[in-house]
Amino acid sequence: MAERYSSFQSGGRMWFLQRVTAVFLLVVLAFHFFLLHFVHHADEVSFLASSARMEQLSYYSLMILFLVTATFHGVNGVYNALVNQGLTGTKRTVIKWTLVAASVVLIAQGIRTANAWAGIGLY
Amino acid sequence: MSTQIPKQTEESTETETEPASKGDERRAEKRRRAAERREQRQEEEAEKAAADESTVELKVFRYDPQVEGKQEPRFDTFHVPFTKGMTVLDALMYARDTYDSSLTFRHSCRQAVCGSDAMFVNGGQKLACKTQISDLDEPVRVEPLPHAEVTKDLVVDMEHFYDQMEAVEPYFQTNEYPDGELEEQRQDRENREKIKMSTRCIWCGACMSSCNIAAGDNEYLGPAAINKAYRFAMDEREGEEMKQKRLEIIEQEHGVWRCQTQFSCTEVCPKDIPLTEHIQELKREAVKNNLKFW
Amino acid sequence: MHEHDVVVVGAGGAGLRAAIAAQEAGADVAMVSKLHPVRSHTGAAEGGINAALRDADSWQDHAYDTMKGSDYLGDAPAVEALCQESPEEVIRLEHWGMPFSREDDGRVSQRPFGGLSFPRTTYAGAETGHQMLHTMYEQVVKRGITVYDEWHVMDLAVTDEDDPAERTCHGVVAYDIQSGEISGFRAKDGVILATGGMGQVFDHTTNAVANTGDGVAMAYRAGVPMEDMEFIQFHPTTLPSTGVLISEGVRGEGGILYNEDGERFMFEHGYANNDGELASRDVVSRAELTEVNEGRGIEDEYVHLDMRHLGEERILDRLENILHLAEDFEGADGLTEPMPVKPGQHYAMGGIETNEFGETVIDGLYAAGECACASVHGANRLGGNALPELIVFGKRAGRHAAGEEMGEAEVTTGRSSDWEPADYEFGVEVGETDGSDPAAADGGAVATDAESVVGGAVDRAQERVDELLSRKGRNHAEIRSAVQETMTANVNVFREEGRLEETLADLREAREAYKDVAVSDPSRTFNTDLIHTIETRNILDIAEALTMGALAREEFRGAHWRKEHQERKDEEWLKHTLISWNDGEPELWYKPVVLEGENKTYEPKSRSY
Amino acid sequence: MSQSYNRGLIEDFGRWREFEAGMWAWIFHKFTGWVLIGYLFTHIAVLSTGIPAAGAGEAAIAAGTDVYTQTIVSLEGLLLVRLLEVGLLAVAVFHMLNGTRLLLTDLGIGLDAQDKSFYASLILTGAITVASVPTFIAGAF
Ligand SMILES: Cc1cc2nc3c(=O)[nH]c(=O)nc-3n(C[C@H](O)[C@H](O)[C@H](O)COP(=O)(O)OP(=O)(O)OC[C@H]3O[C@@H](n4cnc5c(N)ncnc54)[C@H](O)[C@@H]3O)c2cc1C
Ligand code: HEM
Ligand code: SF4
Ligand code: F3S
């Protein structure tokens, strides 16, 4: 099957994932904004309230997924933009891995925060 | 003997010899009318000239790497008498033939089929021969296509564009010919309709010049080449196997995924080819195709 | 110096087909063209390609129609070759992917065209030439044939024996427009001229600005006779302000011509009682001009072509680009109003004398396409017969040049046994004014071995260019427009002796003026001023030959109408006019038409439609 | 493609005047996308104060004196932050609307109306932003 796989390049897959994550983000970001600015007002934020939400498994997992997709979508978007402007060669490889590293840090930090609220020991 | 139509010959000789013939009278009458019209027009033109409207002001980009005084790019101004129906190309030709024979631009067909004269007119990629002066604001600014190397004046180097066009294997390929020597391949009308617009490209390069992605990524195939690929990928005469290969070509690193749907290409194409639509359709085809394997 | 087996000059339909054929026959081919191939004027052809494809049709009928259309001045072996091979060539185009319009059953569509007894014109919308040109260029790309684009061929490299029939062509000299460099192209097996039309001889033309007849003029000066130059087709439906062509397809689909009084004059004034608008082009052109001359024209200039009754759907389906043309170039909306049209120069039936394999009298020199005269169109070309000519004779010339055995030619070239001298006295001196000016002259070569023939030609071209660039003088543009004006005024659809003579005098004057011509742009980069100046010389030579032919032929045949001679004179004029350059002293002579074909002998009949 | 010869005026930013809808949409989408990812990083950074807060003990949390709550409350107290949040909303809304436009484009829907849909995205973004100003500003004074 290996040869068959050569018929698609990551370009196409990434493009597709960018769209899929966009669709997901569209819903979740709307929900997120609505929840945190309209249902609960910005000046009412407190650790308690955050942690109350986070303790629900469904909310927790939605937020983690939100974080992961947003990071992927955002970082991949940035990377694409740079590549489209003619980023090539070593520079490109360096930036690529820097972005990957930044994403990993971002996601890790995000999960730790969520864990802190959810009362999960891992933070 | 006479292969000719007797009536016509007779009449045309008649008109020459007998001034009183009906045709002649009518002609004379019409001449008078035409003369009146002409007079009127001349008056109007004179008025216009007085109001300084009868000439068009052209600002033309000039550059020549070899000629002293032109090595530093500059704009030259030409005042060209306006006539009804005048195109940018007409104005340029007038300026060249009357004022400065070194004014250089490509042109040939004057009818939007050869694709030689895509230029940057008042900030848009246009075919000069297809752009009416009367539709433009004055002064009319004419520059060579952006994002291309200027050879001289309005002439740009098209080599890169040609390379991109030829990179997509722009030729029909199939292994499935009908049996008879004199048998054509069948193609239904619908399919021909589907590829129709894509076959109209005249290689003018306007689209490529307008696309920011192509400007940034020199290797991007560009809208015209992708459209060319579309023309073959969608042609059902080529068969499934070929389509697969075509999709691989346009899926390459600098292929369809580069397109950011800026729509500028579609906007400027003088042949009204829905380029963005074609690119998008190829992206979908490619994804569909890949989903089979993912 | 570049070296190839076959060098094809020009990359329009004929050149591309010739290159492909030569390459398939095993030759190393190079194409040299002053325009990038896809910019060639073949792309402008709209209407279609005639080919007897269907069972109910036959190539014999096509040949008959072509002969009749030619007013019996076509040479039967060439006409029959055209009609016999056109079907397979059209199918080949289809196999190369050309997007023809289709019928419901998926076969290629055909439509009726003027002068044809069967609807045998295959087409791709109203952009047949564009599709054909691009399809063939694609094949050239596929085969990896070398293309030198934007190289202007200035001259042929020909040996200088006294008798043109003994000369050999060893290659060409070309000027690289991009860099200003002049190079020789040595052609071991042959040079094929495919430089297209010469419409720029006139000022109201459907032809491109690049159609300056360079190949015709080069071959002429190298010693190849010009054949039937007086036969110029004027297309009846061109837009008055630009000369842009409105395809015959409009009339084929049912478009109607009206005069100012709203009369359908083709019938009502009896110009063509059977075929009406679909009569042969010369008939319709003269009818229109007669209407205008008799005061029934609109604005005293044109008539109306109306297609509104065809309905929007049909127009959009088959004639869509006509709508765009009328709107972009004339500001008329074909869906809601009739389009203004008038006759304009369209096609040159005559040209470089060749036989049915494209060979000229000079060894190793071939010609195909509009620049050549085989002759298939005789005194008048039928619509849709030029595109098949490109592919049929392009292929033949390509193969022959590459050395394929093709048998004995039946059409003769040069002065074979039955030529006939002409005793016509031109009142005006014609030909070279004074060969001493290196900028204006480009005579024959002096060597015999290939290398030095090409080398010598390069040197002369270089000298000429240097001279043009370095001296001061007048601009070519005024000379060019003087020629175009006199030609349009006097050598148009209607021709009379006195005015033709005047034209020769005007041309003489233009020649004198050309002696002072100079190029004011000193650049070596993309110097179009220089190119146009060189082209203007070609225009001059062609205009003169054309007018000479028009004066000599004292009859009315096909597209050639003479005021003083209102009938076709078969006893006297069933012959081709030929003009030889004779190193600057043009000479007129004749050769008989070949009416015996393989199929039958074509008896001249009255040409009524 | 010219890298070697810079034509100044023609190829520099002076060209923005000549951009059409599709190009503006592209530029705005880019800009908003970058702002959003930038914000995502800062957002997580700010929220991370929740980690020390969680370690600081129940009491502080209950009283609302933990680092996290304090940080958020003080930030939200600043008018500037509130205004930035309105900006963020505008950016996010535009990116979402135009993103939807792009997704439809990818599906081949509404290509002919691409300019109109861009203008619609702009107008809607404006409307939504203005409409939510009261909510966003509420309690800031
Ligand atoms: C508007 C229009 C519509 C037509 N419609 C039809 C139709 O419907 N059906 C039909 O059968 N016929 C039609 N014709 C006629 C037909 O299109 C032409 O006769 C034919 O295309 C000529 O092709 P060609 O290959 O001989 O020349 P072209 O296509 O004109 O090519 C000439 C080539 O020679 C090159 N060249 C010229 N001079 C030089 C030089 N000095 N050095 C190097 N290269 C040179 C040019 O670059 C070009 O590549 C139409 C013609 C016109 C003008
Ligand atoms: C809410 C729903 C969202 C939708 C519908 C959406 C849609 C899209 C789409 C379709 C693209 C691809 C553009 C292209 O490649 O042509 C894109 C790019 C991008 N998105 Fe989003 N997006 C959303 C949310 C987000 C979020 C939350 C972020 C930040 C984390 C983000 C950051 C980006 C970035 C940085 C780009 C790349 C921009 C560029 O081309 O420079 N998006 N978005
Ligand atoms: S797609 Fe349109 S704009 Fe692009 S090269 Fe072809 S005709 Fe020109
Ligand atoms: S302008 Fe460029 S980005 Fe895509 S839609 Fe056209 S190719």
Ligand code: FES
């Ligand atoms: S001159 Fe041929 S496209 Fe404009």
